[in-house]
Amino acid sequence: xxxxxxxxLKLNSDGLLPVVTQDYSSNEVLMVAYxxxxxxxxxxxxxxxxxxxxxxxxLWLKGETSGHYQHLVSMALDCDxxxxxxxxxxxGAACHTGNYSCFYKNIDIDNKEVLESSELQQKKQNxxxxx
Amino acid sequence: xxxxxxxxLKLNSDGLLPVVTQDYSSNEVLMVAYxxxxxxxxxxxxxxxxxxxxxxxxLWLKGETSGHYQHLVSMALDCDxxxxxxxxxxxGAACHTGNYSCFYKNIDIDNKEVLESSELQQKKQNxxxxx
Numbered sequence: 001x002x003x004x005x006x007x008x009l010k011l012n013s014d015g016l017l018p019v020v021t022q023d024y025s026s027n028e029v030l031m032v033a034y035x036x037x038x039x040x041x042x043x044x045x046x047x048x049x050x051x052x053x054x055x056x057x058x059l060w061l062k063g064e065t066s067g068h069y070q071h072l073v074s075m076a077l078d079c080d081x082x083x084x085x086x087x088x089x090x091x092g093a094a095c096h097t098g099n100y101s102c103f104y105k106n107i108d109i110d111n112k113e114v115l116e117s118s119e120l121q122q123k124k125q126n127x128x129x130x131x
Numbered sequence: 132x133x134x135x136x137x138x139x140l141k142l143n144s145d146g147l148l149p150v151v152t153q154d155y156s157s158n159e160v161l162m163v164a165y166x167x168x169x170x171x172x173x174x175x176x177x178x179x180x181x182x183x184x185x186x187x188x189x190l191w192l193k194g195e196t197s198g199h200y201q202h203l204v205s206m207a208l209d210c211d212x213x214x215x216x217x218x219x220x221x222x223g224a225a226c227h228t229g230n231y232s233c234f235y236k237n238i239d240i241d242n243k244e245v246l247e248s249s250e251l252q253q254k255k256q257n258x259x260x261x262x
Contacts, residue, residue, distance in 0.1 A: 004243040013144040020151050020160055027158030029151055032214040044240055075238040077245060079226050083163040085234040095210050103216040107206040109175055112135040114208060 006037045010082035016052055017084055021094070023101075024073040024087040030094035031102040033062075035084065047072045049088055068092035137168045141213040147183055148215055152225065154232075155204040155218040161225035162233040164193075166215065178203045180219055199223035 009017055016034035023030055035043070038059055039050040049070035053060035063069030070088035077084060095102040104117045140148055147165035154161055164182040166174070169190055173181040180201035184191035194200030201219035208215060226233040235248045 002245045004238055004245050018149060018163060020163060022158075022160060027153075027160075029153060029158075029160065029216055032149060032151060032209065044243065047240075072240065075240055076234040077236040077238065078163065078233040079228050079230070079235070080233070081236075083234075085160055097210050099210070102209040102211070103207040103214075104210070105208040105212075107135055107208065109178075109203065109206055112175065114133045114135050 006040050008081065009077070010080060012082070014054070016054070018082070019051065019084045019086055021049065021070060021086045021088055024089055028101055029103055030070075030088070030090060030100070040084075043072055043086075044075075049086060063091060066092065066096070068094065070094070137171050139212065140208070141211060143213070145185070147185070148213070150182065150215045150217055152180065152201060152217045152219055155220055159232055160234055161201075161219070161221060161231070164191075171215075174203055174217075175206075180217060194222060197223065197227070199225065201225070 011017055014034070016036055017040065019033050019035050021030045021033065022028065033051040034054060035050070036052040039052045042050040042059065049062050049072055051060045051062060052058070069091045071091070073087040073089055075084060075086050090100070093100050095104070097104070099117070106115045106117065107113070108115055142148055145165070147167055148171065150164050150166050152161045152164065153159065165185060166181070167183040170181040170183045173190065180193050180203055182191045182193060183189070200222045202222070204218040204220055206215060206217050221231070224231050226235065228235070230248065237246050237248065238244070239246055
């Protein structure tokens with residue numbers, strides 16, 4: 001058992017910690033974003049997930065504008081202490097596009113095509129219509 | 132619908148694509164690693180997950196030494212085209228420590244302590260013994 005110390009984590013080339021955010025009940029991966037020490041501490045303190053916005057280069061309380069807050073349920077570090085897994089209760093959608101998860105662009109691995117979720121449904125329907 | 136083109140993805144400061152690897156049936160997150168174009172193409176070609184090893188700076192067929200291959204089930208890109216989600220059928224353990232997932236270091240978010248899975252079980256048992 002060790003005291004959690006952000007300074008002992010291995011940060012990436014941008015000095016940030018990659019974070020995988022997962023729905024606590026379905027285990028669906030919602031997004032990948034990044035934290036600095038301030039975002040990490042604010043997340044634990046408020047139980048609402050904060051990231052460091054790479055585009056704005058500032059602290060980012062997820063949901064501050066959209067109301068789509070992520071309520072912290074649990075956190076885990078990986079073996080190398082270089083990535084954080086956060087489980088959350090998601091309000092609304094995690095993605096700014098309105099999709100529940102940011103990972104809505106499925107790759108058809110046989111044909112190397114990118115299909116958005118709605119197109120994938122359409123394709124499946126077409127297959128059913130043919131056969 | 133778009134043709135998948137690795138060259139159009141946004142790579143990180145190291146010129147690599149972050150990859151979240153997930154168990155296809157339980158949705159447990161197994162690890163986070165990185166791909167370059169070669170690793171991505173080899174993964175699709177062989178249906179066994181390949182990464183780019185940052186420590187060895189070379190192509191890494193996951194399971195080549197341990198036998199713990201990751202059999203590709205599906206792939207999805209995020210809204211920003213800067214992260215890949217891969218679902219796999221995992222042979223053996225994903226983590227070199229023998230843990231099924233690399234994310235076995237749970238953070239006690241109330242006490243800011245890091246507990247490894249076995250310690251967490253122990254702590255839970257102690258709680259049960261006390262109450």
